[in-house]
Amino acid sequence: MAWAGSEAPVFQAQWSPPKLEPRRATAGRVRMQDAELKQLLENTKTIAVVGFSSQAHKPSFFVAKYLQSQGYRILPINPALQGRPSGLMGETCYPDLKTAVAETGLKIDLVDVFRRAEHTPDVLAQAMNVGAGAVWLQQGIRNDLVEAKARAAGLPFVMDRCLKTEHQRLFLV
Numbered sequence: 001m002a003w004a005g006s007e008a009p010v011f012q013a014q015w016s017p018p019k020l021e022p023r024r025a026t027a028g029r030v031r032m033q034d035a036e037l038k039q040l041l042e043n044t045k046t047i048a049v050v051g052f053s054s055q056a057h058k059p060s061f062f063v064a065k066y067l068q069s070q071g072y073r074i075l076p077i078n079p080a081l082q083g084r085p086s087g088l089m090g091e092t093c094y095p096d097l098k099t100a101v102a103e104t105g106l107k108i109d110l111v112d113v114f115r116r117a118e119h120t121p122d123v124l125a126q127a128m129n130v131g132a133g134a135v136w137l138q139q140g141i142r143n144d145l146v147e148a149k150a151r152a153a154g155l156p157f158v159m160d161r162c163l164k165t166e167h168q169r170l171f172l173v
Contacts (some may be wrong), residue, residue: 032158037169040134040156044109045073047163048097048132050123051114052076054087059138061087062113064162067112070167075100075108097126109133110161117143124150136163 032040049064054076056062059099065087068074074091077100082091084165094100101108111127113120113136120143126137137159150157158166 032156034170036156037158037166040110040158041167044133045107046075046108047110047112048075048077048100048108049112049114050077050097051119052078052081052093053114054078054081054084054093056087063112063114063138063162065148066164067167070171073106074170075104075106091125097123097130097132101130104152107131111135113137115141117141117146120146121149123154128153128155134158136161138162139165 025149037161046069049060049067051060052064053060056065064074064076068089068091076091076092076093077095079095079096082095084093084134094103097108097111100106108127108130109132111123111132111134113123115123117137120141124135124146132155134156135146138144139160139162140162147157147159152162
């Protein structure tokens with residue numbers, strides 16, 4: 001049926017996502033509580049984004065861009081982009097965490113990981129070697145062995161959660 005002029009129906013969807021309580025336990029492990037996440041993010045100044053992409057449509061770029069807009073210093077990490085401008089204001093890409101720390105002299109408070117799960121043991125080892133304050137595996141990335149190693153070392157660890165989403169949920173509501 002064809003609609004002519006003002007006869008066409010107007011659909012005004014007013015949908016909003018449901019408010020969900022964050023899961024407190026996953027496979028028998030307790031997840032970091034909101035108060036702990038908030039404290040971690042409040043104490044964080046420098047975030048290394050491992051697996052950074054300079055392509056604006058990629059999650060690692062827009063998460064880093066958002067975090068930078070919230071006042072965090074971002075260190076983009078990607079060996080393929082080493083030495084290139086990242087597309088973030090004034091930031092250059094580094095090949096690894098060790099080089100980022102050596103060249104900037106900064107302490108990394110949080111390592112945000114956008115790499116597949118099989119690459120996370122190496123990222124954890126690098127994070128521990130440079131004295132990073134915490135490791136965060138982005139949504140969809142899980143590695144239980146890496147989590148166990150991080151927790152055994154006393155390193156705050158978050159996995160399978162989006163840093164941007166969690167920041168917005170905790171600070172912008």
